[in-house]
Amino acid sequence: MQTVIDYRGKTKYDASTALAYNDRPARQQFAEMALLDKAFALVPKSRRVLDLPCGGGRASIHLARQGYQMSGADHSDAMLQIARQSLADNDLDCPLEKQDIEQLSYADRQFDSIVCFRLFHHFPTPSIRQKAVSELCRVAGSQVLISYSSPYSASSFARRLRALGGGRRSQKFTTSLGEVERYFGTQGFRLVKDFARSPFLHTLHLALFERVQ
Ligand SMILES: C[S@@+](CC[C@H](N)C(=O)[O-])C[C@H]1O[C@@H](n2cnc3c(N)ncnc32)[C@H](O)[C@@H]1O
Numbered sequence: 001m002q003t004v005i006d007y008r009g010k011t012k013y014d015a016s017t018a019l020a021y022n023d024r025p026a027r028q029q030f031a032e033m034a035l036l037d038k039a040f041a042l043v044p045k046s047r048r049v050l051d052l053p054c055g056g057g058r059a060s061i062h063l064a065r066q067g068y069q070m071s072g073a074d075h076s077d078a079m080l081q082i083a084r085q086s087l088a089d090n091d092l093d094c095p096l097e098k099q100d101i102e103q104l105s106y107a108d109r110q111f112d113s114i115v116c117f118r119l120f121h122h123f124p125t126p127s128i129r130q131k132a133v134s135e136l137c138r139v140a141g142s143q144v145l146i147s148y149s150s151p152y153s154a155s156s157f158a159r160r161l162r163a164l165g166g167g168r169r170s171q172k173f174t175t176s177l178g179e180v181e182r183y184f185g186t187q188g189f190r191l192v193k194d195f196a197r198s199p200f201l202h203t204l205h206l207a208l209f210e211r212v213q
Contacts, residue, residue, distance in 0.1 A: 005124070005128065007122060007124045009122025009171070013076035013078055018055075018079045018081075018082055021056065033059070034197075035147075038195045039145050039193070040068075043068075046067055047112040048110075048112045048113075049112065049114070051063070051073075052119075053073065053074040053117075054080075054083050055076075055082075056079055057082065059117055060087065060092075070092075070094040072097075073097045075100050075101070080096055104135045106139045107139070109139065109141040112140070114139060114140045114143070115145045116132075116136055116146045116147065119132075120180075122172075129183055134186070134187055142211050143192075144210075145206060147206045148174075149175065150174060150176070151175070152199075153201060159172070172203070174203065177207065184209045188212050190210060191207060194206075195207070
């Protein structure tokens with residue numbers, strides 16, 4: 001029998017957390033969408049793209065406006081409700097579904113590309129990380145774009161120092177690019193490029209992987 005661990009990032013997005021996440025500062029939202037744009041320069045327009053997790057729908061909206069055929073999925077009902085409303089407010093009609101990244105109900109290669117933005121750092125164990133990556137690679141026809149938290153940045157270093165000094169332990173699990181590459185390598189995907197706002201300052205990276213033919 002499979003053991004499913006309900007880690008905090010999977011259960012914390014109730015109605016109030018979902019609203020708070022959606023209301024994060026505009027400057028931060030803008031910087032994160034700019035990071036997506038850097039990587040999507042290598043994704044042909046009009047592709048079928050799955051935004052998983054879609055959260056409140058900001059990446060789906062951003063990418064749909066650029067001509068991608070977006071679908072979204074998330075595990076949180078509250079997040080999906082916000083995404084539905086935001087898409088409707090923007091006159092966009094993208095299918096949204098409740099899904100668990102560890103066991104997706106999609107067919108093999110159902111989408112051309114998948115973007116998995118700001119979820120990987122919530123995974124507490126290597127086995128969950130591998131399971132999620134295996135599912136993404138099964139459902140992606142050719143590309144997966146995945147963000148992760150790098151341990152080699154000033155902000156990760158500051159977080160570790162705070163924890164050592166008795167401060168609150170961060171809920172962010174960092175992973176090296178090498179570790180992320182290993183999970184994809186087992187599924188026949190190779191790294192195309194790793195993106196970051198400024199790699200040694202900011203912890204958020206976005207890596208583009210593609211299926212090796
Ligand atoms: C930090 S938010 C990021 C949302 C979106 N990608 C964005 O950048 O706005 C993390 C999201 O992951 C979702 N999530 C957590 N565990 C999940 C799982 N096992 N399967 C699918 N979604 C999950 C949460 O519900 C939440 O919406």
